[in-house]
Amino acid sequence: xxxxxxxxxxxxxxRQRSMEVSAVDDDLRxxxxxxxxxxxxxxxxxxxxxxxxxxxxxxxxxxxxNRFAMVNPLIRSxxxxxxxxxxxLSIPDLYAEVTRPHRIVLDAQDAEGxxxxxxxxxxxxxxIQHEIDHLDGILFVDHLSPLKRQxxxxxxxxxxxxESTIKSLGPAEEATR
Ligand SMILES: [Zn+2]
Numbered sequence: 407x408x409x410x411x412x413x414x415x416x417x418x419x420x421r422q423r424s425m426e427v428s429a430v431d432d433d434l435r436x437x438x439x440x441x442x443x444x445x446x447x448x449x450x451x452x453x454x455x456x457x458x459x460x461x462x463x464x465x466x467x468x469x470x471x472n473r474f475a476m477v478n479p480l481i482r483s484x485x486x487x488x489x490x491x492x493x494x495l496s497i498p499d500l501y502a503e504v505t506r507p508h509r510i511v512l513d514a515q516d517a518e519g520x521x522x523x524x525x526x527x528x529x530x531x532x533x534i535q536h537e538i539d540h541l542d543g544i545l546f547v548d549h550l551s552p553l554k555r556q557x558x559x560x561x562x563x564x565x566x567x568x569e570s571t572i573k574s575l576g577p578a579e580e581a582t583r
Contacts, residue, residue, distance in 0.1 A: 420496055465541065469533045470529055477519065480513045484510045502547065
């Protein structure tokens with residue numbers, strides 16, 4: 407396993423619709439392992455493949471004890487409404503409240519290509535929706551009002567001017583520590 411570089415706002419792959427996965431092969435299983443390792447290193451609760459520069463419909467989640475990969479994920483149904491703060495590893499240091507459905511049913515495949523369904527609510531449902539948005543080229547700030555989005559992104563771009571839009575997480579820590 408290895409950590410991959412994080413792709414930040416400004417990288418075109420974050421704005422593209424990622425491609426369906428026709429079969430999960432060894433390369434994609436390696437990608438999934440790397441997504442888990444990169445998410446953990448960045449202390450994230452979810453990570454989509456295009457956030458490490460790979461435009462395929464794969465994401466990983468680690469929230470409230472739910473740790474899983476989802477391949478070709480789809481929201482089958484959604485209900486209720488919740489408002490909560492979100493952030494994104496691709497837009498570091500920017501947080502805002504986003505309204506999303508409270509409860510969802512997810513259809514996806516696992517790392518072996520086996521289909522599964524999952525009912526989720528609260529934070530887990532929110533992370534799943536945030537990651538599927540990524541696969542469609544959507545960022546959480548797109549859910550804000552145009553005015554708020556402009557304000558926050560304007561400030562963010564100013565603060566991060568001149569910085570690389572590809573971020574290395576550095577070498578893994580000593581396994582013994
Ligand atoms: Zn994100």
